[in-house]
Structure formats: structure tokens, C-alpha cells
Amino acid sequence: MQIKAMTNNNIVYMTLQGEIDEHSAERARREADRLIDEYAAAESAVIDLSGVSFMDSTGIGFLIGRYKRFRRFGIPVYVTNLTQSTDKILEMSGVYTLIPKI
Amino acid sequence: MENYMKLEIAAISENESFARSAVAAFALSLNPTLNDLSDIKTAVSEAVTNCVVHAYGSKSARDKITIECRTKEEDGFGVIHITVTDSGCGIDDVEQATAPFYTTLPSEERSGMGFTIMQTFMDEFSVRSAKNEGTQVCMSKRIGWVKNGEIRELADA
Numbered sequence: 001m002q003i004k005a006m007t008n009n010n011i012v013y014m015t016l017q018g019e020i021d022e023h024s025a026e027r028a029r030r031e032a033d034r035l036i037d038e039y040a041a042a043e044s045a046v047i048d049l050s051g052v053s054f055m056d057s058t059g060i061g062f063l064i065g066r067y068k069r070f071r072r073f074g075i076p077v078y079v080t081n082l083t084q085s086t087d088k089i090l091e092m093s094g095v096y097t098l099i100p101k102i
Numbered sequence: 103m104e105n106y107m108k109l110e111i112a113a114i115s116e117n118e119s120f121a122r123s124a125v126a127a128f129a130l131s132l133n134p135t136l137n138d139l140s141d142i143k144t145a146v147s148e149a150v151t152n153c154v155v156h157a158y159g160s161k162s163a164r165d166k167i168t169i170e171c172r173t174k175e176e177d178g179f180g181v182i183h184i185t186v187t188d189s190g191c192g193i194d195d196v197e198q199a200t201a202p203f204y205t206t207l208p209s210e211e212r213s214g215m216g217f218t219i220m221q222t223f224m225d226e227f228s229v230r231s232a233k234n235e236g237t238q239v240c241m242s243k244r245i246g247w248v249k250n251g252e253i254r255e256l257a258d259a
Contacts, residue, residue, distance in 0.1 A: 019119060064211070084137065
């Protein structure tokens with residue numbers, strides 16, 4: 001799992017690339033949280049999931065955990081560019097009520 | 103065409119990706135859609151993760167997970183039957199454990215959706231568990247069954 005972040009007009013864009021499962025999640029959490037703290041002055045955040053080739057329920061916990069971290073800084077979070085399988089998991093778990101899909 | 107495989111792996115998280123990929127590769131003979139394959143990989147990943155995290159709760163490569171798969175033709179459809187078995191701590195209350203959002207480890211960002219995903223993504227699902235003896239998850243999926251208007255597409259082998 002690779003995570004990159006950049007800002008444009010006070011929006012932080014976080015890009016995830018690879019597979020999110022129990023094995024990859026711990027390192028991904030640390031890296032994402034480091035980037036969230038680095039971009040804490042942003043007004044909103046968009047997590048781009050187009051590069052996520054696999055996600056199981058670990059991804060639900062991962063996204064809600066990052067949502068909580070962004071919220072500490074008052075930053076609303078959105079997800080975008082989901083694959084069909086990722087969308088299916090997030091839709092059924094109700095994640096979009098916290099993290100809207102754009 | 104009937105086929106069978108049995109896979110025994112160490113109960114460590116490194117093997118989650120291998121396990122789901124191996125089962126998906128075995129299912130290819132049924133000519134599944136990409137959606138079918140994705141569902142199977144996700145369900146297997148959930149079952150194996152449960153063994154690693156909950157059944158054994160350790161990083162020991164001595165703990166083992168057994169995955170058995172059978173493919174056969176039933177009523178004109180290809181079907182894959184998958185069982186994932188561990189010899190871990192067992193589940194106290196299966197009904198509670200399989201309820202959506204129930205988790206014994208909320209502090210670790212667990213969503214409690216693993217069993218719900220297995221139930222939703224597969225056509226048949228059951229859990230048998232005995233305290234301190236282990237747990238067996240059985241799942242089946244009909245391949246090529248057009249559900250919710252989804253159009254069948256060919257998987258890349």
C-alpha cells in the first residue's frame with residue numbers, strides 16, 4: 001500500500017495505491033496519519049481510491065480511522081474514484097454517511 | 103467439472119493475500135465474472151483474517167489455517183464451496199459474532215463487518231464453532247448466476 005498526499009487550493013488530496021487488508025493496514029495507518037498531521041491546515045480532504053486493487057472490511061476501519069483523525073483538525077473528508085468492488089463494501093457498511101462519495 | 107483442493111497455511115497476516123489469490127485462481131475453471139472473483143477474494147480474506155486476528159490472536163507461524171475448495175456443477179451453474187477452518191479459541195456466541203458491526207476489538211479499528219461481508223458476497227454461508235477447539239466457516243457461490251441485472255463479463259485468466 002502506497003499513500004501520497006498533495007494540496008491544491010487548501011484541499012488535501014490523498015491517493016491510495018495497492019491492497020488494503022489486515023496485513024497492509026498497520027503501516028498504511030501510520031503513513032496516512034503522518035500525512036494528515038502534515039496537512040492539518042487544509043480545509044477539506046479527498047481520498048482517491050482509484051489505485052486500490054483490493055479492499056476487505058479492514059478498509060472500512062481504515063477509512064473511519066482516518067476520518068476521525070481529519071475531524072480532529074475540523075477537516076471534512078470525501079472519497080472519490082472507487083472501483084466497483086470497493087464501492088460495494090463501503091456502500092453496504094454505511095461509510096458514505098460519514099465520508100461522502102464525490 | 104468437479105475439482106478439489108486443500109491448502110494449509112500458517113496463520114499469519116502475510117498469507118491473507120496468498121490465500122485469497124489461490125482460491126480465486128482455483129475458481130477460474132468455472133469461468134467466473136470479475137465481480138464473482140472479487141466477491142470470492144473478499145470473502146476468503148475476511149475468513150482468513152478472522153483466523154489470524156481472532157482465533158489465534160498471535161503471530162505464531164505454528165498456528166495453521168486449512169482452506170478446502172470444491173467446484174462442481176449444480177442445476178446448470180458452476181458452484182464453488184469453500185471451507186476455512188482453524189483450531190483456535192472458538193467463538194462464544196456465533197449469533198452475536200455474525201451481527202453487523204459487532205467486534206471484540208473496537209480499539210484496533212475493526213469494523214465488525216467481516217461476517218456480514220461473507221454472508222452478503224457469497225450465496226450460502228454458515229459458521230460452526232466450539233470453544234477452545236476452533237471454528238469452521240463454510241461458504242458457497244454460484245458462478246454465472248446473473249443477479250441484480252449484473253451482466254456477465256469474462257475474467258482475465
